[in-house]
Amino acid sequence: MEQIGAFLNAIPAAAANPLALIAYLATVVAWTLVAMRVNRFKILMDRIEKLPEKDRIEAIRIETGRVVPKGMTAEQYLRSRIHLFILIGFLVLCATASFVASMALIRVYEQKARADGYIIEILGEANSSAVDARSPYKSAISTLENGPIMIREAQAEIRPPPSKAELDQMVDQWALQRVPTNEIDRRLRVFAGTDRLKRANEKLAEVAARINSTYEKLANCFRAAECRRGDQFGRMCAAVKKILRNVDEANAAVRAIPGVNFNMSETIANLGGGSMDIDFNAIVVPEVAYLGTVLCGT
Incomplete structure (x- = not known):
């Protein structure tokens, strides 16, 4: 028995x-x-x-x-x-x-x-030209690879902040001209040189989200033990390691900017937030990070 x-x-x-x-x-x-x-x-x-x-x-x-x-x-x-x-x-x-x-x-x-x-x-297939260069995923990968360059170019436009008197004079002048508040905000960013960095941040966050969603189904499959390492596993690890390296390089380029408010919480930054403040939300790809760190051991 x-x-x-x-x-x-x-x-x-x-x-x-x-x-x-x-x-x-x-x-x-x-x-x-x-x-x-x-x-x-x-x-x-x-x-x-x-x-x-x-x-x-x-x-x-x-x-x-x-x-x-x-x-x-x-x-x-x-x-x-x-x-x-x-x-x-x-x-x-x-x-x-x-x-x-x-x-x-x-x-x-x-x-x-x-x-x-x-x-x-x-x-794509291993023995083919991989992913179509025009595909959204490939386009996002290319943009992410250029992240450090985009950030350094944006950093070059950042100027020293004006004095309070100069700032008040500009704002008062625009107010008398009945310039809308959102336009004043944009002009201040352009004047301070932070506008390009903000646009770079938005673009990189957008492509990172696209890449992350591309790998979400695969990551969930491994989490649920419905997927197992197969013949293509090495290709996946090489791809996700490259993505994580590009993300790290982009975030490192931002941290190198003097006075930057680098937000890693994926929420609204507690510091900065003004038109002329140097704010940047960290680039994150949690699904790719799971595949890279838990499965591929990066």
């Missing part, structure tokens, strides 16, 4: 696959029947030993409804039945183990094929 207990403990894991669960339950039933038969014949063997030799075969016929073959003693017959049922139980166990192992291999194959399919969907 210990084997049956082990099978019962394994049912929660087998329940992930309906066919495997059915195989486990069928094995439990088979082992229960085997155990009942074996115990019955063992009890019967203990009892007939107390009977005279001439009455033992007849006792077996009455108890089991079966005739002992000629040439066999009662003990030999009972032992043969015990061995037969143990063999049946062993064969059932082997069949179940083989079936579950086959299902496990099929599941592994499906997990690998699913992951490879998602990766090819993103990167």
Whole structure:
């Protein structure tokens, strides 16, 4: 009965696959029947030993409804039945183990094929020209690669802040001209040279979000253990490592700007926020980061 207990403990894991669960339950039933038969014949063997030799075969016929073959003693017959049922139980166990192992291999194959399919969907076939250069993903990758250059060019336009008197004079003049508030805000950014950095931040955040969403389905597949490392896994790791490197280089370029308010919380910055403040929200790609750090070990 210990084997049956082990099978019962394994049912929660087998329940992930309906066919495997059915195989486990069928094995439990088979082992229960085997155990009942074996115990019955063992009890019967203990009892007939107390009977005279001439009455033992007849006792077996009455108890089991079966005739002992000629040439066999009662003990030999009972032992043969015990061995037969143990063999049946062993064969059932082997069949179940083989079936579950086959299902496990099929599941592994499906997990690998699913992951490879998602990766090819993103990167294209390995022996082709990869992703169409005009695709949104490829365009986003190219923009992200140029991130450090965009940031350094924007930094070159940043000017020293004007004095309070100069700032008040500009704002008062525009107010007298009835310039809208949002236009005043834009002019202040242009005057301070922060407008280009803000536009660079918005563009890089946009392409990073596009790249991140491209990998979201693949990342969720690995999180749910529905995907497994397959033939395309190395290509995926090379791609996500490059993306993470480009993100790090872009963020590092921003941190190098004197006086920058670098916001890493993915929320509205607590510091800065004014038209002429040097604000920048960190570029983040959480789904790509999961693939790169958890799976690829970057």
